[in-house]
Amino acid sequence: MKINKQITIPNTKMINPKILYYGFPVILLSTLNEDGTVNISPLSSSWALGEYIVLGIGIDGKAIENLERHPECVINIPDPSLWENVEQLAPFTGKNPVPEFKKQNGYTYKKEKYNISDLTPIKATLVKPTRIMECPIQIEAKVTHIRKPDYSSHFAIVETQAIQVHAHTEIVIEENHIDPNKWSPLIYNFRHYFALGHNLGNNFRA
Structure with missing residues (x-):
């Protein structure tokens, strides 16, 4: 016997948002300046597949300039408690002079990023840029490829390979696994900061 199920179609509206940051983990990327x-x-x-992490980086910033010259970095991943430290960094660029595009969007030059963010540098093991002590996950990586797409002049697609992963011990279980009940990334959601909500369930491979 066939049961007719009534379906309610939600109302939708065509929109043209200025941004499409519909929810991504925040990363603090450490790169090496020319003076060390x-x-x-x-x-x-960003997105990750296996040991490879792909980053989208603005073409006018200091990060891409540094990576082209010295192809190493640390991908530091903050938790929600660090959102104010992240926001302290937001209006500043390490690029001097400040590119016109950034200047129009309110950026100013500031070189000492650790000082303005109240974060602490610690030495990496395999790369020259420092790790950020407060970030619960710190991934040392080497750049494998940089692509500047011909369809946009605003960003570069940077492919990296993780070569060493550090994690705060309180979020580690079974030696090599991150405990999802203790780890929560800081999420950038349409230019607002969010934490993860409660656990809804597990994937069959969990």
Whole structure:
């Protein structure tokens, strides 16, 4: 016997949002300046597959300049408690002079990113840029490829390979696993900061 199920179609509206940051983990990317100091760049565009992490990086910033010259970085992943530290970095660029595009959007030059963010540098094991002590996950990585797409002049697609992963011991279980009940990334959601909600369930491979 066939049961007719009534379906309610939700109302939709065609929109044209200025941004499409519909929820991504925040990254603080450490890169090496030409004088050996370290720049920190907040990022919100990334994805990972296996040991490879792809980053979307603005073409006018210091990070891409540094990576082209010295193809190493640390991908520091903050938790929600660090959102104010991240936001302290947000209006500053390590690029001097400040590119016109950034200047129009309110950015100013500041080189000492650790000082303005109240974060602490610690030495990495395999790369030259420093790790950020407060971030619960710190991934040392080497750049494998940089692509500047011909369809956009605003960003570069940077492919990296993780070569060393550090994690705060309180979020580690069974030696090599991150405990999802204790770890929560800081989420950038349409230019607002969020934490994860409660656990809804597990994937069959969990």
